[in-house]
Amino acid sequence: MGDLIDLVLLAMLAITALQMIFLKDLFAVVMLFGIYSFLSALIFINLDAVDVAFTEASVGAGISTVLMLGTLALTGRKEKKSSHSSILPLLVVCITGAALIYGTLDMPPFGHPNNPIHEHVAPRYIEESPKEIGLPNMVTSVLASYRGFDTLGETVVVFAALIGVLALLGVRRQEENDVPESGFKAHHVLHVVARFFIPLIILFALYVQFHGDFGPGGGFQAGVIAAAAFILYTLVFGLSRAFAVVGPKFLQALASIGVLLYASVGFFSMYKGGQFLDYSKLATDPIVGQHYGIIIIELGVGITVFAVMLSIFYAFGSQAERSNIQ
Amino acid sequence: MMTGFYIVISANNLVKKIVGLNVFQTSVFMLYISMGKVNGGTAPILVEGVTTYSNPLPHVLILTAIVVGVATTSVGLALIIRIKRAYGTVEENEFENQDDAI
Amino acid sequence: MLEQHLATLPILLPLIAAPITLLLGRSLFLWIFATAISALACYFSWQLLAAALTESVLSYAVGGWPAPWGIELRVDAANAFVLLAVSALSTLVLIYSKDSIEKEIDSSKHTLYYTAHLLCLAGLSGILLTGDAFNLFVFLEISSLATYTLVSLGSDRRCLTAAFRYLVMGTIGATFILIGVGMLYMNTGTLNMLDLANRIDIYESNRTINTGLAFIMVGVSIKLALFPLHMWLPAAYTHAPSAVTAFLASTATKVAFYVMIRFIFTIFGWNYVFEEMGMDLILMVLAIVAIFKCSYMATVQSNVKTVLAYSSVAQIGYMILGVSLVSVTGLMSGLIHIFNHALMKGALFMAVGAVFYRVGSVDINAFKGLGKQMPLTMAAFTIAGLSIIGVPLTVGFVSKWYLVTAALEQQHWVVAALVLAGSLLAVVYIGRVIEAAYFQKPPASRDSNQVKEAPWLMLAPMWALVLANIYFGIDTSLTTEAARSASEWLFQTSAIAAASSVEVSQ
């Protein structure tokens, strides 16, 4: 049954991807990309990767699509007919594809419990992590503790993206003007519903943030969801009112603080005599220490991701407004 | 599992290129996740009475990779907006014609 | 306490400093802060190199988790050596950039410049020090994202398309590395490099591992700008701000080169890569083609930055050539050339940046008559240029010498001859610029009062590099010592891994 679902999903995935090649309407391409992301999230669930599915749904289908749509609004939705030949790229793709298929020939059988990856490093995570770290969600344990350095790197990547977008677009505070900023100004229904929903979304984000130790979720997903709440607010009420709620400068500071919070946990554990990011040293009981460490670094991740995603959206949004006014 | 989706990369339009990159990366993610699956296992969240779990390590790696992917995407899109403003087009051959080739 | 954490500091200092710079905001203060951080990182990497030379390997388990489970930082002579070059260059470029970016980057973006520079430094150091294949990917992305940002800060609109092309190529490269690492992981169940090396040998001639190797090689080659995949590099280097070009040209590709060495020698083992896969021949041919094609391209360009960018691709060819000779001396020449090329290309790009600062153009016509108007800058350019050519008493001579020696050791007479012929092309492209500077009259349109010597903050780091060029060209003991012990160590561990696999298979 699971295999059947997998197959159907994969077939749909392939169709979506192929369709993307031939469509010239970029708007449709981006929409198909959203569908593609959702489909792959479903496959991830089927393959037991709930955390990944959650992230893919919120990031791939959510933030990426929104950003792409924002870009399309500025660049136009039609792709022009390509003039140069497509034989060379096709050749490269065929060679790469052939190499991949060649590579799969000696791949360990799918799903077999005796595969090398299930025998070598992972058993320790599965068997010991509940005892060593004390969290039921092993993904969180591995993410935040065993491979905490990766996650620090990941947070910094997000931060680097903020730097990149700011350097390219910059966020400028708009002067007060009477130009209607958003077509949604007159939507009373939307206003009411949005007012009702935004607190709920934020509440959900907080739940995801702090429940990540037990179920799927964690700082990254929570940050994205919280950012989504504010993006909704911005869409409905316009950029300048959103700036009044959380200003771009404040967000930049917040992004830095998130990274620093994460790193300071590491430095604190150094100070306590452990290695960098060794949470066991944070409290007298190592498991309690691990708990503290994970909660704080997840918070750091959440803050940074929230601030960065929202800043990037602001940057794209203010570009859109500038071009509207012109 | 991840057949030649990369054709998308050969696109002429920059936005489509970015979409293509994302599709490419997502299929790589699927490669990783598929190797973490254990037949008869469940999601790696501790539940009483379950002994086989899928491998959590690929999940962790891909969580990180997704984040990296979205970071690259956003910078790429920001670049596209600037290119549009500087050249008035986002078709690769058009702005190549505007500058003499290097 | 610092002793114990020495391995983390070169990564963590810039990593932490980057968000702090974003919070600070004042340009002058920022410059001091960023430079100080970079200098500190440089100091610690010096200490690391000293420690690595005495103790051979330092290992640091991040988070207190032992190696295959947690992430390990491994320092040996090879990466400590490259790290020293990277952080030293970063410091000098930061000193240099104060005046340089004033001219080329909008003042509202100075903060972002420093932040991105520090992030890039942190990423590069991370790549160098980490002992974990996936962690390497993460740091690769940090440095790449920072690099795209830095390139796109240029004043010409063409920097945008250059950055975009770089972004697409870079992301494809990184994804290829990701696929390759995935395939290795699939067959071994581990991501730690040392552990990978031990477990790969059990699976001799496994097709998935071979494919993984191929993907990693292609991915790294894109990052490295190895010949057929170098298309992004000249555009990116030409249109990026001068300080950025000086930094990137002397560090980013070198780090990619290091990654390639690490994968070949530490993970796969050189006899596997070279003898069973025949990779040495492919690399050698590509390297020689790169040297000639790109040196030729360099001779016909009119933009001096582009000339130097093509020359960089050619120089990468020399490094790869050193590796493909499969001998201690060959690898040693490659490693020395990392360090030496950083010295000379850094100086050359700084000189070009100084010309841009005063003249406002880097076209070869703009160099006419500069020998009189900017004597110090042009003298620096000339010495560094001689070094690229490989004239004795400069560092360029040292690396060429070892490269030719290595080729002769292996009886590759043709290769040795080709290396020397490649130097002749370098004479042509460097010579054109020098000829324009010293033997031609300045164009009449230029106001000779405005064009004067570059500010001392630009001259000082430039001359520091030039003097280093000469110093390390005469006193070769430090570089050759470090490079020799590094390459011997790499071959040794490679051999140990191979030996242990024989034991396992018996």
Place this chain on the structure above:
Amino acid sequence: MFILDIISSVLLIAGVFFGFSGALGLFKFPDFFTRMHAASVTDSIATILILLGLILQTSFDINTAKLLFILAFLMITSPTASHALAKSARHGGLLTLPETQVKQQERTY
């Protein structure tokens, strides 16, 4: 339990039917507003039926509560989305099919 299963499968099948007819309508209907009408059928009745069917499948624990939450959210969001879409379309000057025909006739005269 048996009766509950039957009820839930009836609900699920009905939901799938409405979902399918909505998708069909999305393709077949002539203009924007009728198409939107078809799409909103999928949004509203189909999802409600499917969710109700799923609720009956659970054993009335925390999962039921989660499903109820989803139901409540959908009841609010999907009409709002449809409303916003229709209003924007109207605002942007899109006409229904009869209106377009009237306009065309006026133009021909």
